[in-house]
Amino acid sequence: MSLIEKHRNIIDYTLSSLGRRKGKTFAVCLVYSFIIFLLASVVFFTQAIKREADLLLREAPEMTVQRLEAGRQTTVPAAYADGIGRIRGVQSVQKRLWGYYFDSLTGANYTVMVNASLNGREGQAIVGSGVLLRGAAEGESRKIQAGDSLPVKTYRGEALMLKVAGILPFASELETADLIQVSERDYRDIFNAEAGRYTDLALQVRNRKELATIATKIVRQYPDTRPILREDILRTYDAIFDWRGGLSIMTMAGALFAFIILAWDKATGLSAEEKKEIGILKAIGWETGDILQVKFWEGVSVSLTSFSIGIFAAYLHVFVGSSLLFEPVLKGWSVLYPDFRLTPHIDAYQLVSLLFITVLPYTVATIIPSWRSATIDPDSVMRA
């Protein structure tokens, strides 16, 4: 019998032996797939959201300057921008106006920001795809469309109707879904903001080596400011997402341990029947090596099947089903997007590490006890 033929027979025997114990195999596969699904969902989600943040921040200004008043962020006078713009190495200073607007009609919190291209087009707004409109007639919220009128209550208590001139492109939903862009005058009307003052300053610096020097100079010149570097923000976001991912894995630790116990029990504790089977196989001339191969293939087929099912389900869950299960934990407090999808992205590194922490231990765990019983005298096993 050729080697391949022999191997084929062994695999054949493995599969039919798995088929004979449908109940056990199915139960292990089910729990196994579920655990992989949970783990992979967290990993995929964390990675995808970090990647999204990373892609967006890459283009962000190198430095933001905020002004503090009694330790809290406050508005920056325009004169600061001129002074900072004169510091060597600062390529440009952009005065930004942005804030949060709570819409009591829909109960949503939106980010309002000035878009310079809307200056002169007062009363118009460009909004994100997640902004809702509460229809008077229908009585329920629906997604806003171009041409709609968005009612806004200003901080003076007046009503302001903003005509939706456009919807922001889909590019990065996480960041633009809840956004409302207005002209500078509308912004100042909505928030009753003092003229000549801005929310913060965005700086472009060409030479990254100069960032620290420029930050020092800014603080020396304006001691009440706080410069924030892009790298700091990137690091903070990375830490936050990692922390959240870790937190969700912690909450799943119980399930994970339950699985480990089950897998251990199912895989390692050979039943008397299985021991007998091994005994008979040995009695009819199987070698220890052949039996180990059977057990190895058993472990591999169970774990790989479950792994594929789990990964596939996690992919659907995260990238198609908007991570229903742990959206609230991972996304943070500003969750208000009715529909939110991450760009599908999986790298080989994630898959391989998941494979190593699940499939490998399982396969190894199934082999050791079989090896122990395969080395016992068949006679004593069959008699037992």
Place this chain on the structure above:
Amino acid sequence: MRILQVFILAIMLSASPALAGDQRIHAAEGDKCPVCGMFVAKYPDFLAQVVFTDGSVAFFDGTKDMFKFLLDLPRYVPSKKAADIDKIQVTDYYSMNAIDGRTAWYVVDSDVYGPMGKELIPFGSEAEAKEFMTDHGGKRLLRFDDIAPELIGTLD
């Protein structure tokens, strides 16, 4: 997510000035410095180039290597003479734009190091160079013609 969002918007809304008038020196992935043999594209902040009249270009990963090259042309390109040089460009420290190497101001012995260690840091104007010297402790301010082989020797 909020702060992040605002960052992104700033970019989306304002046409990025960094992209608008890009006057940097551009080297291709495979361009090597003829003096030290390093790939230069990885160090855009120190990039320098010498363009010859026949259109050929030599890239450098720092002004120090560029001066070594210029001060000893027969060794590096025996086929060319000083008269064959069309233009010499270096990267301005603050703007990172290409500036004329012959009229630039160079600061030596500062706390800013290039890929090859101590560097001559180029500036477009004297005022910029002076300010850099107060920030980064440069000891000497030099013009193109002041730079001699002995000086370059002290930088290695």
